Amino acid sequence: MKKVYVAVSLNEQQKQRLENISEDLRLVYEKDYDANAIVGNVSPLELLKYKELEWLQTSAVGYDAYIKKGVLRPGVILTNAVDVHSQEVAEHAFVMMLMLIKKLHTYRDNQHEHIWQEEGKVKEIGKMKAAIVGFGNIGKRLAKLLKGLGIYVIGVKRTESAKPDYIDELYTSKDLDKAISDVDAVFTVMPGTKENVHLFTLDTFKMMRPDAVLINVGRGNLIAEDVLYEVLDKHIIAGLALDVFEKEPLDKNSPLWDYPQLLITPHAAGFFHLDSAFEAFLDLVSENLTRYAKGEELKYIVSEREA
Template sequence: MKILITMGVKEHHEEELKKSAAGAELLFVPADKVRLDELADADVIIGNIPPELLPAATNLRWLQLNTAGADAFCKKGVLKDDVLLTNATGAYGLALSEHLLAQLLAMMKKLYPYYDNQKKAIWHDEGQVTSIENATVLILGIGDIGRAFARRVKALGAYVIGVRRRTGSKPVGIDELGTLKNLDSLLARADVVVSILPSTAATTGLFDKGRFAAMKKGAYFLNIGRGNAVVTNDLIEAMRAGHLAGAALDVTDPEPLPESHPLWQTPGVYITPHISGDDHLPATQDRIVQIAARNLAAFLKGEPLENLVNRETGYKN
């Protein structure tokens, strides 16, 4: 059994993976340095590699991603039908929920304008601020990340509405549950709208001119899922019209955002370059390795894997 590890790991992570795969051959190679012959020999790949290289992995039986998002690997022709695909759902809740909370509080308390004033040596009161307490927070996507964010804003006194693809039991920490079918009525009630949606046919262009118009005037919009859930020009129009109080984006469409793109200069828009996840928080990398190690041990024993991805929906089963 040949196992190719392409994600970045530290020494203690290597030891953890080796312990979970006794008797197997593990090869640690960064994703950008993998040779085609190494891909061809691999029975298992742990870590994301460019999807266009995967047809060379002719012996591949299982791909474990180090990301929660799997959309690029669900496209036809990337993986053979009999290859198992698993993601790292469960590793990113802490990092991304804290990033969202930081962005939201910075907008609500006008920390961004005050920082701009500081750089210009301007002593100026920016006026009234808002609070998470008693705010209605609408979260689209209540998997691990959405639930982690819900717990944090709930602790600060928010009323939390979760949106998922289909109805079901209401997760702990969610006050109310809805689906995309009643999204417009939910948008009208929300003081804060958070998108943690993957890229699917149903989510592409979801936030367009009509959806921004349906949002409460003065609401905040945050996107940490996929940039193509937003029609960028429509968001720019909503911001320039003063309809929204602020928009914090860790993902954009297009991405990377070109230097000349008007979104950079749109008042009230705050952009980070898709950095809320990855391994910026050491705990995230630890959790990714733990998921991979558990799955590796299970795979070698012929046991079911966690975080199996449905390639039709792009979501974890």
């Protein structure tokens, strides 16, 4: 009998579904340091307290915090929630871009000040070009949303592969500058790998068109904070929408909050805000609990560990 601590909030029906998977699993919903397995994102600082732990299933796709040295004992299996949040993150990024393009953030600001004032020209959706940097699960869903509106889509991928039918151009990372140099919107949806840390330098932003916008729903450390301030202060591009930051939560006194051309959301893009995301997570958990009970190899094992 294995004890599984389920650290996400479930209704009765959802509990029943997981409990029916195997008689060899005992599911508990309160913190239990004797658990053999954990489902959900628990504090990385607490993980060594789970002496019997064999497996951690996170509810996020990002796993940076769990592969740090001293967080998980060697031998503990880590699995992440691959593709579970892709649709919600893509939709969030997509609508943030449209909001910037149509100047609706500015109209909302004017509303706060009771200002009735038209704000000039905007872009026509179907005549836009967008680049998606990081063409994985989120990028693909984003591409489908953009193409649905007739937007020209350029993908940028780490490794070379065939261009899918539903995008217009596909580049590898070495041609990043070329890919982003003539688009209206750049979406950055890359994972938090070491090579992506501070990848977007001031020179990268200067490659973009001054009327372009950037939407980052990947990792906050893609852009160093001093670069971000310089881009904003010098108006290198027309607008930014950021859901992720180098330090989260963003400090209450951060000057970032007050840049009118910057739209901030609180790492909320992939937070189970779509019902379908949670359903997809439960599907994955069911699959992995089934495999766990049978002693089979789990889905989406993260083999990476920091030295």
